[in-house]
Amino acid sequence: MTVPPPIVAxxxxxxxxxxxxxxxxxxxxxxxxxxxDVMDNHFVPNLTIGLPVVQSLxxxxxxxxxxxxxxxxxxxxxPGYADAGAYNVTFHAEACDDPVALAKDLRSAGAKAGLAIDRDTPIESYLELLPSFDTLLIMTIKAGFGGQRFIPHLLDKVRAARRHVETGHLDVRIEVDGGITADTIAQAAEAGADAFVAGTAVYGADDPAEAVRKLRARAxxxxxxx
Structure with a gap:
């Protein structure tokens, strides 16, 4: 298995x-x-920040x-987030009827395009879309709230995605989001993930920057x- 150097986010x-x-x-x-994380209290039962905060930040x-x-x-x-200077904009497959068209719009706006797959969504039907994307984000919890416990069996999706990426020689980051800690990041990396979202493992640490470095080293x- 050939995996790019890990990214910690x-x-x-x-x-x-x-x-x-x-x-x-x-x-x-x-x-x-x-x-x-941008949540609208419709697709997920939580409300966080929106475009004005991202533009300001x-x-x-x-x-x-x-x-x-x-x-x-x-x-x-x-597209507004791409216009605001986001490097990568990821949206959920479950919320979009034409993911490839939106990926093209994001790339035209200057951003990388990411496709997210939620906990209960099978991944197989989306693998053929990956040539149109730069990132595949696989939820390792149910989307909507931070602080949830990592679900190990969801790494089967990561393994399937890694096999597909390697077989097709695709340049696609495989990102995992949910319950990533010093104890779980190795499991995700071994399964084939190469980008890792970490919330409480970073901001719950006394030294957030050092926590990021330790997570990357473990991966x-x-x-x-x-």
Whole structure:
């Protein structure tokens, strides 16, 4: 199995929103991406931040934004996040009737395109769409709330995606989101994931930047043994 160097993306969902800019800067020297969870209280039963906050926060850091849209009607909203400077914009397969068309729109707007698969959604019918995407995000919990327990059997989806990516020689990041900690990141890396969203494991640590570095090292060790 050939897996690219791991990417660790702290999730601001676990940060202190009263001092969000400072929380972002705390991981600036360590994080590869900054994971931004956008929830609308319709597609998922939670309400977080939207486009104005992302636009404002973009000026506070140089970390590439990995925006995860857990919203209805992503075709209406997703291009706005690309226009706001997001590096990668991921939307849910369950919320979009033409994922490939939206991926084209995002790429035309200057962003990478990501497709997210929720906990209860089979992955097989979406694998053939991967040439149109840059990232496949596989939920290892049920989308909607942070702090949930990692579900190991969902790594079967990661394994299937890794086989498909390698067989097709595709340039697609396989990202996992949900319950990623120092204890679970190795499992996800061994299954074939190469990008890892971590919330409480980073922002619950005394030193968030060091927590990011330790997570990346664990992922690297799981794949290379080094």
């Amino acid at each position: 702290p999730s601001i969902l676990a940060a202190d929103f009263a001092r969000l800019a400072d929380e972002v800067r705390a991981v600036e020297d360590a994080a590869d991406w900054l994971h931004v 973009r000026g506070a850091t140089t970390i590439p934004f990995d925006v995860h849209l857990m919203i209805e009607d992503p075709r209406r909203w997703a 690297e060790h799981a794949v290379t043994g080094a």
